[in-house]
Amino acid sequence: MNEKLKRITHYRLFLPLICLALVLLVNMIKTPTFFHLSIKNGVLYGYTVDVVNRASELVILAVGMTLVVASSAGTDISVGAVMAVAGAVCCYILSGGAVSVNEYHAPWILGLLAALVAGTVCGAWNGFLVSRMKIQPMVATLILFTAGRGIAQLITKGQITYIRVESFKLLGANIPGIPLPTPIFIAIIVVLITSIVLKKTALGLYIEAVGINPTASRNVGIKSKQIIFFTYTFCGLLAGIAGMIATSRIYSADANNIGLNMELDAILAVALGGNSLGGGKFSISGSVIGAYTIQALTTTLYAMGVSADQIPVYKAIVVVIIVTLQSEEFNRYMRKFSARFAARKAEVAK
Amino acid sequence: MKLRREKAFNETTFLLTITITLFFAMYIAGMIVFKNNGFARLQVFLNLFISNASLIVIAAGMTVVMITGGIDISVGSFVAMSCMMLAHMMERSGYGAIHSVLIVLLTGIVFGFVQGYLVSYLKIQPFIVTLAGMFFARGMTAIISQDMISIKNPMFLSWATHKIYLPFGGYTNRKGVLVIPYIYPTVIIALIALVVIWALLRYTKFGRRIYAIGGSETSALLMGLNVRRTRLFAYILDGFLCAIGGILFCLNTCSGFVEQAKGLEMEAIAGAVIGGTLLTGGVGNVFGSLFGVLIKGTIETFITFQGTLSSWWTRITIAALLAFFIILQSLLASSKLKKRR
Numbered sequence: 001m002n003e004k005l006k007r008i009t010h011y012r013l014f015l016p017l018i019c020l021a022l023v024l025l026v027n028m029i030k031t032p033t034f035f036h037l038s039i040k041n042g043v044l045y046g047y048t049v050d051v052v053n054r055a056s057e058l059v060i061l062a063v064g065m066t067l068v069v070a071s072s073a074g075t076d077i078s079v080g081a082v083m084a085v086a087g088a089v090c091c092y093i094l095s096g097g098a099v100s101v102n103e104y105h106a107p108w109i110l111g112l113l114a115a116l117v118a119g120t121v122c123g124a125w126n127g128f129l130v131s132r133m134k135i136q137p138m139v140a141t142l143i144l145f146t147a148g149r150g151i152a153q154l155i156t157k158g159q160i161t162y163i164r165v166e167s168f169k170l171l172g173a174n175i176p177g178i179p180l181p182t183p184i185f186i187a188i189i190v191v192l193i194t195s196i197v198l199k200k201t202a203l204g205l206y207i208e209a210v211g212i213n214p215t216a217s218r219n220v221g222i223k224s225k226q227i228i229f230f231t232y233t234f235c236g237l238l239a240g241i242a243g244m245i246a247t248s249r250i251y252s253a254d255a256n257n258i259g260l261n262m263e264l265d266a267i268l269a270v271a272l273g274g275n276s277l278g279g280g281k282f283s284i285s286g287s288v289i290g291a292y293t294i295q296a297l298t299t300t301l302y303a304m305g306v307s308a309d310q311i312p313v314y315k316a317i318v319v320v321i322i323v324t325l326q327s328e329e330f331n332r333y334m335r336k337f338s339a340r341f342a343a344r345k346a347e348v349a350k
Numbered sequence: 351m352k353l354r355r356e357k358a359f360n361e362t363t364f365l366l367t368i369t370i371t372l373f374f375a376m377y378i379a380g381m382i383v384f385k386n387n388g389f390a391r392l393q394v395f396l397n398l399f400i401s402n403a404s405l406i407v408i409a410a411g412m413t414v415v416m417i418t419g420g421i422d423i424s425v426g427s428f429v430a431m432s433c434m435m436l437a438h439m440m441e442r443s444g445y446g447a448i449h450s451v452l453i454v455l456l457t458g459i460v461f462g463f464v465q466g467y468l469v470s471y472l473k474i475q476p477f478i479v480t481l482a483g484m485f486f487a488r489g490m491t492a493i494i495s496q497d498m499i500s501i502k503n504p505m506f507l508s509w510a511t512h513k514i515y516l517p518f519g520g521y522t523n524r525k526g527v528l529v530i531p532y533i534y535p536t537v538i539i540a541l542i543a544l545v546v547i548w549a550l551l552r553y554t555k556f557g558r559r560i561y562a563i564g565g566s567e568t569s570a571l572l573m574g575l576n577v578r579r580t581r582l583f584a585y586i587l588d589g590f591l592c593a594i595g596g597i598l599f600c601l602n603t604c605s606g607f608v609e610q611a612k613g614l615e616m617e618a619i620a621g622a623v624i625g626g627t628l629l630t631g632g633v634g635n636v637f638g639s640l641f642g643v644l645i646k647g648t649i650e651t652f653i654t655f656q657g658t659l660s661s662w663w664t665r666i667t668i669a670a671l672l673a674f675f676i677i678l679q680s681l682l683a684s685s686k687l688k689k690r691r
Contacts, residue, residue: 074477075477075478077481129673129676129677133676133677133680133681134680134683134684135629135677135680136477136629136630138421138477139421139619139629139676140676142423142616142619142672143669143672143673143676144669145616146613146616146665146668146669147665147666147668147669147670149662149665150662150663150665150666150669151666153660153662154660154662154663154666158660158662261485264481264482264485267478267481277475277478307492307496309488309489309491309492309496309608310489310492310493311489312485312486312488312489313485313486313489313490313493314489315485315489316482316483316484316485316486316489317482317486319478319481319482319485320468320479320482323468323474323478323479323482324468324472324474327472327473327474328473329471329472329473330472
């Protein structure tokens with residue numbers, strides 16, 4: 001019995017799944033309508049659909065963040081700002097510089113590609129600083145964290161650029177005839193492609209090796225710098241995709257609010273997914289579950305009437321608890337404590 | 351040992367020299383470009399200090415933490431929280447100005463203690479801890495009050511608007527009125543704090559320990575220093591300085607609202623880095639950070655004098671400068687490594 005329990009609790013996705021179950025349980029008690037689904041005009045509605053839909057950007061970011069954390073033991077805190085840049089670039093190209101347009105000034109696909117390129121370039125800049133210049137990842141990405149929104153404002157000239165075209169909204173809403181919102185499918189596609197590439201090629205193994213010991217992996221013949229550079233560039237690309245979804249949802253480029261506070265959510269998703277923030281071994285599925293958990297938590301807090309400004313407090317507390325539980329010092333202390341407790345118990349038994 | 355020290359000294363002075371030269375070059379360039387707008391007046395120079403008084407103190411705290419090899423990105427949010435606390439306590443809860451200020455200082459110490467404990471005793475990455483601190487403080491600001499509170503406490507306002515006139519540098523303006531340059535008490539507090547921190551880092555055992563653990567934690571440990579406690583105290587000192595910075599910020603704005611002081615952490619880090627503090631720890635000087643902050647102030651003054659540029663240019667320029675200095679540091683570090691080999 002004890003053996004079996006141990007095997008279950010040591011299962012990698014144990015913690016993230018427990019967290020998700022906990023949040024859902026709270027919801028079941030607090031808001032009984034949480035699991036209700038209804039169909040209006042051939043579209044599914046309900047809290048759960050909303051959670052899965054809203055979590056899409058976070059899932060995409062969490063995938064990129066997982067790889068960055070795994071390869072460099074640092075986090076990319078510029079993802080939120082990069083989302084804003086991607087959105088701004090896309091809207092600038094589609095609107096041709098005007099504040100609000102009712103038709104495209106350039107083909108839609110061009111705007112999409114430009115946004116993805118913008119995200120990739122931002123990621124490459126971060127990757128360059130981290131891998132070539134050997135700057136601590138968080139400090140290197142701090143540059144874009146601050147400058148990013150400034151650049152986005154520069155592109156949109158400080159205004160919110162609206163694209164009032166129906167087809168622009170498709171990426172963030174429902175495609176006619178399909179009951180689920182598009183972002184869900186994009187998130188699934190991103191997760192699937194990434195995990196297939198990581199599983200079928202040696203890339204996943206390389207990333208883990210570099211994260212555990214960059215010097216040793218270089219001696220083995222893995223190009224550590226290139227691997228780190230690649231993870232940051234890929235993270236930038238995914239931030240670009242997430243930025244496109246966020247932009248499409250509100251059919252406008254709002255430089256100040258797109259992707260706001262997303263970096264903390266993404267880091268939280270990675271940590272909650274059972275990944276060590278110290279690099280090395282990683283699990284994409286854990287991060288994905290973590291991302292859905294966080295979105296469920298956010299939606300729960302909204303449902304309980306907490307305002308958007310106040311939510312960071314609860315998330316910050318969750319982050320601190322998780323990293324404390326993960327920290328080696330704390331575990332050592334707990335082990336010492338439980339050993340002492342067991343010794344006392346044995347003494348009493350005597 | 352002596353040789354090593356000289357090397358570190360050279361590195362510091364090299365970065366510091368670049369910074370100070372850059373500042374004076376920018377300022378003189380400004381005097382030439384905006385000659386007709388009165389850029390050369392003493393008051394414009396003093397305004398640099400008046401508008402950046404809180405940032406000077408916060409950058410000093412950031413420098414202390416960065417010398418230990420850590421970082422604190424919660425400062426901007428903490429400033430917003432302390433402003434909101436001051437505003438709420440004085441306007442809504444009926445506390446006196448002195449009591450409110452004392453409570454904010456105490457909060458700073460507690461905040462620094464919690465962050466320092468997590469960083470030094472539980473060995474969690476400083477960035478993660480202070481990132482959580484940043485979101486916590488910003489969210490807490492919203493929990494205290496979601497709408498803007500203006501401070502009308504007469505005592506607090508009298509502190510904020512008390513002008514101290516300088517005995518020199520006066521000039522007559524176009525209307526023939528004598529204008530005497532002035533500063534606010536905030537500038538004096540900021541400069542006193544700066545000198546105290548400088549002396550603390552340079553002449554006390556605590557200060558030397560901070561440099562020691564930043565230079566090499568293992569060596570410091572082997573020397574018998576209490577690395578954990580020193581690091582904890584560094585964060586407590588940083589929290590205290592942030593609280594002072596928050597109060598100075600509040601004296602400048604006289605209000606509290608959720609979006610206040612957004613991005614201040616970046617300006618403080620940029621100030622410290624531009625001023626020659628190494629991100630890897632062990633090297634740094636609070637006076638360097640002062641010049642880093644003054645450079646940022648000069649860029650802002652340029653933008654105001656120029657008139658047509660928008661405010662986001664400040665952030666972009668600061669980020670560009672930060673990138674430049676970080677890359678410079680990294681190149682210096684790699685060249686040093688090569689020499690050693």
